[in-house]
Amino acid sequence: MVTETSSYEFTADTARIDPARVHGLLAEYAYWAAGRPRELQDRAIANSRNYGILAASGELIGYARVVTDLANFAWLADVIVDPHHRRRGLARELIRFVLADLRPYDLRRIVLKASPEGRGLYEELGWKRLDDPDDWLGLGPDA
Structure with missing residues (x-):
C-alpha cells in the first residue's frame, strides 16, 4: 500500500x-x-482529547478521540476516515499521531474496541488482544 499523507x-x-x-x-x-x-x-467531544485529519481545503476528513485520565489509562474511540479519502494510509497515520501525542504521559494501558475491518491495522501497529478480557466488566445498557 502506498502511504500518501x-x-x-x-x-x-x-x-x-x-x-x-x-x-x-x-x-x-x-x-x-x-x-x-x-x-x-x-458532549463526547467536549470531554475527550480530539484528533482530526484536515484536507488541504481545511475540511475535516478524519477523526479520533481519546478518553483518558492522562495518568494511567486511555481509551481510543470513534476512529473514522471519510471513505473518499481512504486507502491512503490516513488511519494508520492518525493512530500514530494520537499515540505520539499521548506518549509523554507514559500511560499504563491504552485500549480500544476494534471493528472487524480495523483489527488488522491495529495489529500491524502493535496492538494485542488483552490477556484476560473476561476480567473486564461493564455497567449500563450497552454493557
Missing part, C-alpha cells in the same frame, strides 16, 4: 475540529455510532 494535516487542536462534521462522518459511516444524537456526540 503529505497533502493532509493532522491536528489535536479541538478548535479546528468541526463537531457537526464529526457527527456527520460517524452517523453516515460508523455502524457503532448509528443513532447517536448530535448533542451526545458534542
Whole structure:
C-alpha cells in the first residue's frame, strides 16, 4: 500500500475540529455510532482529547478521540476516515499521531474496541488482544 499523507494535516487542536462534521462522518459511516444524537456526540467531544485529519481545503476528513485520565489509562474511540479519502494510509497515520501525542504521559494501558475491518491495522501497529478480557466488566445498557 502506498502511504500518501503529505497533502493532509493532522491536528489535536479541538478548535479546528468541526463537531457537526464529526457527527456527520460517524452517523453516515460508523455502524457503532448509528443513532447517536448530535448533542451526545458534542458532549463526547467536549470531554475527550480530539484528533482530526484536515484536507488541504481545511475540511475535516478524519477523526479520533481519546478518553483518558492522562495518568494511567486511555481509551481510543470513534476512529473514522471519510471513505473518499481512504486507502491512503490516513488511519494508520492518525493512530500514530494520537499515540505520539499521548506518549509523554507514559500511560499504563491504552485500549480500544476494534471493528472487524480495523483489527488488522491495529495489529500491524502493535496492538494485542488483552490477556484476560473476561476480567473486564461493564455497567449500563450497552454493557
